[in-house]
Amino acid sequence: MDATPDEIETLAELRLWLDKRSLAGLAVQGLDLTGIDLSGVAVDDALFLGCRLSTEVAADLVGRGASVVPELAHAPYPTHPSTLYTPADLTAGFERGGFAGMYDTAVYEHFVEHGGPLPPIREALSQRLHDHGIDNALTDALGAWKSAPDAGPVVGVMGGHAEPRGSVAYREAAALGHALTRAGALVLTGGGPGVMEAANLGAYLPDAALPSALEELTAAPYFADHEPYTAAALAVRSRYPSAEPWAGGLSIPTWLYGHEPANLFAGQIAKYFSNAIREDTILRAARGGIVFAPGKAGTVQEVFQAATKAFYNSDGASGPMIFLDRRYWTEVLPVEALLRPLFAQAPTEPARVHLTDDVDEAVALLTGG
Structure with a gap:
């Protein structure tokens, strides 16, 4: 059983x-x-x-x-999924029809055509049923991960979705994902491009493959170029296949941002329609701590959602909140200046806040290495 x-x-x-x-x-x-x-x-x-x-x-x-x-038959997606998605599931149809022919694209187009975030009653019910199935499948998957005898922490990596492949920040996030995985952690991202893709990429690839894969992906640096961006990711996966179901870690994306190509380097993908549920789920799952790489509005939203959970201890003890790139988080977006006095008033012991420019230091803080 x-x-x-x-x-x-x-x-x-x-x-x-x-x-x-x-x-x-x-x-x-x-x-x-x-x-x-x-x-x-x-x-x-x-x-x-x-x-x-x-x-x-x-x-x-x-x-x-x-x-x-029963299944609600009008939708191109299952209304009762019993397992999480895989990269092969989301890209089914790419080989024949390109980006436009993929399952992931077909679902996004259906989502847009049926009201986007404000769907009519039948579509709203279908989406809620689908997301309930993903909730259940994710609970099962994380339960299986945590019950393994050598299970490490689930660590979130957040950051800018627009970071191009090949940039310094992209390479740093890939190094972070790689090091966290080698230290036994499960890398969790929001499933988008940029820093999120890089972290799952680093978690997916073996040591010797990472440098060459990073160079290969720079041929299609921008996610707005949907076709070559997706083709380059599939080529890397094909060159370095893995039978390990958790290879690349976990991602939790949403069709609200379905105009962005799927991040194809997470082994398990919990894709939602509701972005609000998805955001809360990411932060609830990342109990081992979170690394915040430079980002903009979406990343800042996640910072303060995570801070709220840590302040009230609403999901249990929080791991550390690590801010990668000291200058960015103290000068460009000085969130530390807000978090430290906030946490000083916490009714329970809050998350620890760290700023660093060093990936190895971040990994050590998260894994006790």
Whole structure:
């Protein structure tokens, strides 16, 4: 059995329960149940989410005490996803149709055509159901990570989305992601380009591959050039394949910013429609601390959302808040001058605040190295 014994997400798991002749109280997610005989199986208080069922079988299950929530068929995305996305999932269709033909692009265009962040009722329900599925899949994935005997901290890396490939800041973020992974941490980003892509890239690549991959990616430096930007990332992934599901760490992007090409170097991708849920989820998951590289409005928003959580200890103890590039965070955007007096008034012990120009120092502060 898996780490979530109340949830059935594979046919192999289902068969184990069918042998016991009872699905009572369990949630069955996203399975094709066509041809599977459930007539003699107890289903009281069972929940069937997004499963493929005939109308007759669905009616029988409801009549015997189960709840059935089908897929909403109008959308190009699953309304009950049971697992996180992978880079292959998001880029499905690129080989045939380029950037315009990708799954990720099709979902974004559907999102825009159906009201963007203000969708009508049917689309709003579909999006909320999808994001609920991603919530559940992310909880399962992080639970599996944390239960591993050698699990390290989950460390967030935040920073500017517009940082071009090849820049000093991009290379520094890649070095940071690489060093954090080698120290046993799980790198978590917001899933966008720029600093976020660089951190996942560094986490993905083995030691010898990072310098050459960084140079290769500079041929398509700007994310606004969607086609070459995506093709370059796929070429690097193809050149350095990995069977490790966590290779590159975790990213949590949103279709609100779907005009930006997907960051393809995180092994696990929790993509949401709701940016508000996505932002809160990133900060809630990054309990091992956060590194803030230079960024603008979005990064500053994350700084103060994280500070609020740390001030009230609302999600449990927070790891350190590390600000990479001392001059930027003291002269350009002097957030430290606000955070230190704020944290001095905290009702509980707040996060520690550090400024540094040194990636190795940042890694040591986060991992105890």
